[in-house]
Amino acid sequence: VYELTHNNKTVSLKTINAVQQMTLYPELIASVLYQASGSEEVIEPVYFYIGIVFGLQGIYVTALFVTSWVMSGTWLAGMLTVAWFIINRTDTTRIDYSIPSRENWALPYFACQVAALTGYLKKNLNCSAEKFCYLLVSASTYTFMMMWEYSHYLLFVQAVSLFLLDSFALAQSEKVHEVYKIYMFSLFLGYLLQFENAALLVSPLLSLVAALMLSKYLQMNVKKGTFMSRLLKIMYVYLVLTVTLTLNLLLKMFVPHKENEHLLKFLEIKLGLNTTNGEPLKETVKLEDGRIGERPEIVYHVIHTILLGSLAMCLEGKSLIIQCLYNFAE
Structure with missing residues (x-):
């Protein structure tokens, strides 16, 4: 372990922490299991x-x-x-x-x-x-x-989903906030055990969870069923988003980090907050070369996405919309 954390063979004239830089935690766990199970002779x-x-x-x-x-x-x-x-x-x-x-x-x-x-x-x-x-x-x-190393981005998307479920009263608020505490504890423990990984401090997950926990007390008076409560729901969502962005910007200003900004741009595009030129480079080349018909799996993916997506929307979308409207009306 010491040789990996003080590696001077991978990069010339430089000592690096290979465990942190290359995310070698799985290999460390596998090596411990290999030696602890006595599998060397098997x-x-x-x-x-x-x-x-x-x-x-x-x-x-x-x-x-x-x-x-x-x-x-x-x-x-x-x-x-x-x-x-x-x-x-x-x-x-x-x-x-x-x-x-x-x-x-x-x-x-x-x-x-x-x-x-x-x-x-x-x-x-x-x-x-x-x-x-x-x-x-x-x-x-x-x-x-x-x-x-990219796990906190997936957990950020999951936290946004839980936030929306809680906002529309589709999940128990107490349980959702317990999950927020799990996120916070995992980030803190991960920061310590990943050699003070600054990327976790400036992650959007930490900013969102902190904003949600700070805004918790406002949400307690939201689900009443009156017009004022509906207005407070909108204000609550706006407050959470504003605090999240503010915290994230402040952390990035004061915490030195090397964050993967391209993943944030990818999430922005997926959420409709940003746009691209329309087509990935690889697919653009295929279209320009006129060889799109030589890849029948593309047709399969298109049909698969349209048919199964439409079926899922028909079966689940209607009940979800009705439940949202019912909870909002209350």
């Missing part, structure tokens, strides 16, 4: 490493199955989710050609976190199951943050 290190990664993919698929089952109430939805994951594995995972990729280590923990969070947010949950889901959310959130 299997070679590379095959042990590959076995762990493929085992995590099994956990990934299992977590997706559980999530769909909990959300729908039937195991058939879980089987369909697993089937579509396997059929579209070229889009859902890169394990076929990039085993050491960080996402192959991180996404299984994120899937476990989503499954546990789905169960935790359910109503009429018994005390034991609620505690188990809470502990699993805490452990998987922190582990996910340690495994992937």
Whole structure:
């Protein structure tokens, strides 16, 4: 470990912390498991490493199955989710050609976190199951943050979703704020154990969670059903967004960091807050060369997205809109 944290062989005439710079936490965990399990005389290190990664993919698929089952109430939805994951594995995972990729280590923990969070947010949950889901959310959130340097961006999108669910009274406010505390604790612990990673301090997740916790007391008087309460809901959303942006800008001004700004731009485009020239470079070349017909998978992706997207909107969108209008009217 000392040689990795004081590495002077990778970069000429410079000593770097390879664990921090290359996010080698998965490899450290794998090496500890390899030595602790006494596998030195049984299997070679590379095959042990590959076995762990493929085992995590099994956990990934299992977590997706559980999530769909909990959300729908039937195991058939879980089987369909697993089937579509396997059929579209070229889009859902890169394990076929990039085993050491960080996402192959991180996404299984994120899937476990989503499954546990789905169960935790359910109503009429018994005390034991609620505690188990809470502990699993805490452990998987922190582990996910340690495994992937971009994890806090995914958690930021998740936090925005929870914020919207709470704003429209579609989730229990107390549980949502407990999840915010998990985010905060994971960021703090990750900052300490990742050699004071400044990217976590200037992350949008920290700014959003801090703003939500500061604005918590205003939300307590929002869900009354009167016109004033509806106006307060709008003011609450505006306040959270304003405080989030202000905190993030202040932190970036005073905290030295090397943040991945391109990921923030990607999120802005996905959320409709920014635009691009319209077409990725790779696809533009294909269109200009006239060889788009040589890639039938593009037609499959278009049909797949339109049909399944329309079906999902028809089945879930109507009930969600009705529930939102009902809660807003109250």
